[in-house]
Amino acid sequence: MNKKTSLKDIAAHLGVSVALVSYVLNNKAEQARVGKEMAERIKQAAKDLNYQPNLIAKGLKSGRTKTIGLIVADISNPFFANIARxxxxxxxxxxxxxxxxxxxxxxxxxxxxTETLINRQVDGLIIAPAEHTQEQIENLQNRNIPIVLIDRYFPTLDTSAVYINNFGAAKSAVTHLIENGYSNVGMVTYQNQLFHVSERVRGYKAALEQRGIGFKEEWLIRANYHGAQNELEKHLKNILTGDDAVDALFFSNNSLAVACLKIIHQLGINVPDELGLVSFDGSEAFDFFYAPLTYVKQDISRIGAAAVQLLLKQFTPAHEPEKIEIPATLIVQKSSIRRR
Amino acid sequence: MNKKTSLKDIAAHLGVSVALVSYVLNNKAEQARVGKEMAERIKQAAKDLNYQPNLIAKGLKSGRTKTIGLIVADISNPFFANIARxxxxxxxxxxxxxxxxxxxxxxxxxxxxTETLINRQVDGLIIAPAEHTQEQIENLQNRNIPIVLIDRYFPTLDTSAVYINNFGAAKSAVTHLIENGYSNVGMVTYQNQLFHVSERVRGYKAALEQRGIGFKEEWLIRANYHGAQNELEKHLKNILTGDDAVDALFFSNNSLAVACLKIIHQLGINVPDELGLVSFDGSEAFDFFYAPLTYVKQDISRIGAAAVQLLLKQFTPAHEPEKIEIPATLIVQKSSIRRR
Known part of the structure; x- marks a missing residue:
């Protein structure tokens, strides 16, 4: 393990008192009393011996460590990897x-x-909360730990949060499909109770209803987050065949879209003529598919910047929780425009 | 800021001594002396008041915080995002x-x-070192901080490291192109001095030499890591036209491959008939390109697992730096096999 150089080590090295070393290294020394030369010698010895000030102790004193903790829901998803950046x-x-x-x-x-980061004395946390973490978030609030939620939030908690209008974005995406001649629009999403997911489902259903299309329960695939590809394949085959087969699909996120795209491609289904597609969030992969995917684009730069700004605000004495909604854009590409 | 509950707060709340609270919460109390009921009351109060033990202080005592720090070179690159996972x-x-x-x-x-993580008392670090960090790594070694390097390492430093044979993998990839009828093979890489990059360039040149193909300096594009897409486009247009135009390209990583693929696609160049392609590292995007890319596959699961295991070894009393080379595989797809 790392044997750290202490103030005592430096003092012993120079044959001076620990108090003197501490005064100099903490910039408390009145130059007149310590003497310039001695101050220099102590600073040089600290450097030579690789002295590392205890920043956590310093942070405790000043109340700040100038460190932010970030908890994303899945770092291997490009959406979160880019937001982290x-x-x-x-x-x-x-x-x-x-x-x-x-x-x-x-x-x-x-x-x-969360506890690891807090015990590492971060000044505050930016969190994309996982399912069933409402209590944890509430607990952080009760402990007055500055937090900002991103991507997802809990409507019943008064926390600072940055997010998009998931209901509106989903409704627009599905309406776009219907306006382009698709009627049996299915949706593929994850089986969970997160607010942003249920809002996307609600937007999907609202678009169907507004256009007089009767929603069918079998059109909504709720995939298991840790589920296998072949389970998804079975679901897709069901929904793509039979009397009530869908002629378009709305994916609630990019990972699901990529997984489904592979299956659709293998099944030899033609996009967009036989099947229209729209996804939530982009992926580098979409641009290389023969019919590039139409998708709801979240402005990751604005979301990230707003989250940091909201957190910094909480470090100031007077602050109220604040919610910021960032607009989303539908990027229309070939996958949702029928050619015949 | 977070006002933490202290042992003193709990003691005041119950009207008992701080020492008693400390005994109970640190499990040092002999039940007989403290009494079961009082121990229960103290534990309940700690819970009610949301008392958080200072894990860093505990870590300092035990010498372990059970936390590993990981520093990747670019979290928005899927290779690192997946390794992190x-x-x-x-x-x-x-x-x-x-x-x-x-x-x-x-x-x-x-x-x-690095200093932030060390000051947060991580037990050790896994690092994919950036360029010009050799001195930093050396310094960590001198301070006896357990480290394992991944992806890249410094051949002159005796550190634990997990990596692949970059020279051999690059040589095999380029040889594969030559064996499939391509002769003027170019390479696109980043302008840097990292060992793994220079090893890939060395492997590329060795493959050409072994097959009697004279390397031309203009075939090697060294892109700026922070450079713009139009700079890359200019380079590519140069290398793809003229008397010495290349008929195949080897990309030294997946981000470069995706960026170049977009340009090649826009230029309307047919892959693999007019241009053969091989990349280092895969990407979800490759599978959706009309000619899926042949690529050098690193075994990310084995690399990640080996890195953690090497780090854990360093927490044991006797240990020597250890280097593990993980085999890489060439995944052959359509982009490198000419149809005519």
């Missing part, structure tokens, strides 16, 4: 370092990570 | 939490992150 850039501009972790959409892991 | 899974299996940061291929940022 943006938050880091924005934090860095403001003199903050970001340390982060991934909850893997697991409440237990989320709890462990 | 694997390391987290493997660490979790062994009872460790991972907190991580991204150096963004920047030595200064890397230094700040």
């Amino acid at each position: 943006v938050i880091e850039d924005e934090a860095s501009k403001n003199g903050y370092t970001v340390i982060f972790g991934s909850s893997d959409e697991d409440a237990q892991k989320s709890m462990a990570l | 694997v390391i987290e899974d493997e660490a979790s299996k062994n009872g460790y939490t991972v907190i991580f940061g991204s150096s963004d291929e920047d030595a200064q940022k890397s230094m700040a992150l």
Whole structure:
């Protein structure tokens, strides 16, 4: 293990008192009393012996460590990997370092990570909360730990949060499909109770209803987050055949879209003529598909920057929780425009 | 800021001594002396008041915080995002939490992150070192901080490291192109001095030489990591036209491959008939390109698992730095097999 150089080590090295070393290294020394030369010698010895000041202790005194903790739901999803990058850039501009972790959409892991980061004295947390973590978030609030939620939030909790209008974006996406001649629009989403997911489902259903299309329960695939590809394949085959077969699909996120796209491609189904597609969130993969995917684009740069700004606000004495809704855009590409 | 509940608060709340509270909460109390009922009351009060033990102080005593720091070079690159996920899974299996940061291929940022994580008392670090960080790594070694390097390493430093044979993998990839009838093979890489990159360039040149193909300096594009897409486009147009035009390209990583693929696609160049392609590392995007890309596959699961295991070894009393080379595989797809 790391044997750290202490003030005592430096004092012993120079044959002076620990108090003197401490005075000099903490910049408390009145130059007249310590003497310039001695101050220099102590600083040089600290350097030579690789003395590391205890930043956590310093942080406890000043109440700040200039560190932000970030908890994403799944770092292997490009949406979160890119948001992490943006938050880091924005934090860095403001003199903050970001340390982060991934909850893997697991409440237990989320709890462990949160406590790890808090015990590492982060000044505050930006969290994309996993399912079943409402209590954890509430608990953080009760402990007055500055937090900002991103991507998802709990409508019953008065927390600072940055998000998009998931209901509206989903409704627009599905309406776009209907306006382009598709009628039996299905949806593929994850089996969970997160607010942003249920809002997307609600938007999907509202679009169907507004256009007088009767929603059918079998059109809505709720995939298991940890589920296998062949389970998804079975669901898709069901929904794509038979009397009530869908002629379009709305994917509630990019990972699901990529997984389904592979299956659709293997089944030899022609996009967009036989099947229209729209996804939530982009993916590098979409641009290389022969019919590039239409998708709801979240402005990751704005979301990340707003999250950091809201957190910084909470470090000031008077602040109220604040919610910021960032507009989303539908990027229309070939996958949703029938050619015949 | 977070006003933490102290032992003193609990003691005041119950009207007992701080020492008694400390005894009970640190499990030092002999039940007979404290009494079961009082112990229960103290534990309940700690819960009610949301008392959080100072884990860093505990860690300092035991010499362990059960936390691993991970520094990747760029979290928005799927290679690192996936490695982060694997390391987290493997660490979790062994009872460790991972907190991580991204150096963004920047030595200064890397230094700040490293010190932040060390000051947060991580037990050790897994690092994909950015360029010009050799001194930082050497310094960590001198301070006896357990580290394992991944993806890249410094051949002159005796550190634990997990990596693949970059020279051999690059040589095989380029040889595969030559064996499939391509002769003027170009390479696109980043302008940097990292060992793994120079090894890939060396492997590329060795393959040409072994097959009697004279390497031309203009065939090797060294792109700026922070460079713009139009700069890359200019380079590619140059290399793809004229007397010495290339008929195949080897990309030294997946981000470069995706960026170039977009340009090649826009230029209307037919892959693999007019241009053969091989990349280092896969991407979800490759599978959706009309001619799926042949690529060098690194075994991310094995790399991540080996890195965690090597780090855990360093927490044991006697250990020597250890280097593990993980085999890489060439995944042959359509982009490198001419049809005529």
